[in-house]
Amino acid sequence: MGKDVIVACDFPTKEDVLNFLDLFTDEKPFVKIGMELFYGAGPEIVREIKKRGHKIFLDLKLHDIPNTVKKSMAVLSKLDVDMTNLHAAGTVDMMKAAIEGLTRPDGTRPILIAVTQLTSTSQERMEKDLLINEPIDKVVMHYAKNAAEAGLDGVVCSPLEAEKVHATCGKEFITVTPGVRFADGDKGDQVRVMTPEQAKIIGSDYIVVGRPITAADDPVAAYRRCVKEFID
């Protein structure tokens, strides 16, 4: 399974993201496109970035009735993205329907991962707003197990949860971890962070890195440093 650094391209417009990717002449980073860019620039932005030779993680976090998710996933699959995701809270049936929709006639499909509990959800809000009265790490592992049961490839999780997810769902079950910062870098609004090197040690499969690369004085050098620390 490919270990890789995924660059979170959280830019508001097509021009901004393409100008950023133009900086990379020798390598083609795996890029994450989120809701802001996708809803603003439309599916064309995916085709454009694919045409330039990048792998794409389309981070749209689908959550709807199984039939709607199945049909929407079929559309995303035709866009030829390499990885996409959904909310495990949509149930095992929704996740199974997503895989059906994503699977192409030749049997191939993009990697599908689940969001468990968002890292922005606290224990307190989960209990009060969602009426889930279990420890949050137990909920995260339960959702990860549901994702595995539905046939998904892995989960998005905090680097601090990656080891436990692998212990619960198996080594082959992919962990995609944001919240990565260089040891000498600015944490920004992220609270629980890890360096690329620590993420490698705890067995993260893919790290998602945004501002440490996109806001660096030299984004290409920052990307190379990330790859060196995480993979080499």
Ligand code: C5P
């Ligand atoms: O700039 P930064 O490295 O913090 O970007 C991290 C990326 O990962 C952003 O696109 C953010 O939305 C996403 N993400 C996150 N934490 C999660 C899930 C996604 O930071 N729990």
